[in-house]
Amino acid sequence: MTMSTPVNPVEIARIALKRLTERGLPPTPDNYSQFYNAILTIKAPETKTATEMQLAWQVLYKLDDAVADTSELTSSLLDNLAGSTAVFEQKLGDLKQVRQAHAEKSVSAEETHASLEDMLNVVISTTHNVHSTVTTSHSDLQTIRDSIRHIEEDLAFNRKVLEQDALTGALNRQGLDHLLLREVKRAQRIDGRLTAAIIDLDDFKQINDKFTHLVGDQVLIHVTNLTKAVLRESDILVRYGGEEFLLLLVDTDIRGASYVIDRLKLVAGRTPFIHHNQRIEVRFSAGIAQLKDDENGRALLLRADEALYRAKQGGRGKTEIAE
Numbered sequence: 001m002t003m004s005t006p007v008n009p010v011e012i013a014r015i016a017l018k019r020l021t022e023r024g025l026p027p028t029p030d031n032y033s034q035f036y037n038a039i040l041t042i043k044a045p046e047t048k049t050a051t052e053m054q055l056a057w058q059v060l061y062k063l064d065d066a067v068a069d070t071s072e073l074t075s076s077l078l079d080n081l082a083g084s085t086a087v088f089e090q091k092l093g094d095l096k097q098v099r100q101a102h103a104e105k106s107v108s109a110e111e112t113h114a115s116l117e118d119m120l121n122v123v124i125s126t127t128h129n130v131h132s133t134v135t136t137s138h139s140d141l142q143t144i145r146d147s148i149r150h151i152e153e154d155l156a157f158n159r160k161v162l163e164q165d166a167l168t169g170a171l172n173r174q175g176l177d178h179l180l181l182r183e184v185k186r187a188q189r190i191d192g193r194l195t196a197a198i199i200d201l202d203d204f205k206q207i208n209d210k211f212t213h214l215v216g217d218q219v220l221i222h223v224t225n226l227t228k229a230v231l232r233e234s235d236i237l238v239r240y241g242g243e244e245f246l247l248l249l250v251d252t253d254i255r256g257a258s259y260v261i262d263r264l265k266l267v268a269g270r271t272p273f274i275h276h277n278q279r280i281e282v283r284f285s286a287g288i289a290q291l292k293d294d295e296n297g298r299a300l301l302l303r304a305d306e307a308l309y310r311a312k313q314g315g316r317g318k319t320e321i322a323e
C-alpha cells in the first residue's frame with residue numbers, strides 16, 4: 001500500500017504522534033521515526049515523460065508562431081491604413097484649396113478640372129490599395145484562426161495526456177489538483193458536502209506475483225471500470241497510487257460514501273476478473289473522510305488516508321471513517 005503526498009513536515013509529525021498515541025506507544029525516537037517514515041512512503045505525483053514534455057513544447061512553439069504571425073499582420077495592416085489615411089487627409093486639404101481657387105476665379109476651369117482629376121485618381125488608387133490590403137489580411141487572419149483552432153485541439157489533447165493515467169484512463173494526481181480545489185470551493189460555498197474515499201487493493205502484489213504484472217494491469221483496468229459503473233457522473237475518480245484509487249464524491253456525506261463503498265465491494269465481489277478461466281477476486285480496504293468547514297482539500301485527503309491506514313491495520317477488506 002502506498003499513501004498520499006503529505007502536506008508538510010509539521011503535519012506529518014502531528015500525524016505520526018497521533019498514530020503513536022492511538023496505539024498507546026511511547027513517543028521514543030525509534031517509534032516516532034518509524035511512524036514518521038511510514039507516512040513518508042507516500043508516492044510523489046508522477047513525473048512527466050519525455051514524450052509528454054515534447055508534446056507540450058510543440059504546442060508552445062506553435063502558439064509562439066501564431067502570436068508572431070498575428071502581431072506581424074496587425075502591424076503591417078495598421079501601417080498600411082495609417083499611410084492611406086495620410087493620403088486621404090492630404091487630398092482633402094488639396095480639394096479645399098482647389099475649391100477656394102475656383103471660387104476666387106484665380107484658376108481656369110481646365111486647370112480646376114485637371115487638378116480634380118489628379119486627386120480623384122490618387123483617391124481611387126489609394127482606395128484600391130486599402131481594399132486589397134484588407135482582402136489579403138482577411139485571408140491571412142483566416143489562416144491564423146485555423147492555426148489557433150489547431151492549437152486549441154492540441155492543448156485539449158495535451159491536457160488529457162498530462163492529466164490522465166495512461167493505464168486506466170482515470171485522472172492522475174495532476175488532474176486531481178485543480179478539480180480538488182474547485183470541488184472544495186464549491187462544497188464550501190453551497191453546503192459542505194464533499195467526501196473523499198481512498199481505496200487500496202488488498203494483497204495486490206500476490207496477483208502480480210501469481211499472474212504477472214501484465215495481468216495485474218488488466219485487473220487495475222477492471223477495477224477502474226467497476227468503480228466508474230458505481231459512481232455518479234459528477235463524481236471524480238483518480239488513480240491515486242499504484243493500486244490505490246481516490247473517489248471524490250460530490251454532494252455526498254459519510255452515509256452516502258459508505259453506501260458507494262459497500263456497493264463497490266458488492267459489485268467487485270460479484271464480478272471477479274477472469275483470466276484464462278481463472279477467477280481473480282479483487283478486494284480492497286477503504287478510508288472515508290467528509291470535508292470539514294475550515295479544511296482544505298489536502299487536509300481532507302490526509303484524513304481519508306489516515307482512515308485507510310487504520311482500515312489496513314485492522315485487517316483487509318475493512319472501511320474506516322475519519323473523525
Ligand SMILES: Nc1nc2c(ncn2[C@@H]2O[C@H](COP(=O)(O)OP(=O)(O)OP(=O)(O)O)[C@@H](O)[C@H]2O)c(=O)[nH]1
Pocket residue numbers: 001002167200201202203204205206208212213214215216217220241242243312316
Ligand atoms: N500490475 C501493476 N502493478 C502495480 C502497478 N502499480 C503498483 N503495482 C504493484 O502493486 C503492488 C503493491 O504492493 P503493496 O504495497 O505491498 O500492497 P498489496 O500487495 O496490495 O498489500 P496491501 O496493500 O498491504 O494489502 C506492488 O506489487 C506493485 O508492483 C501497476 O501499474 N501495475
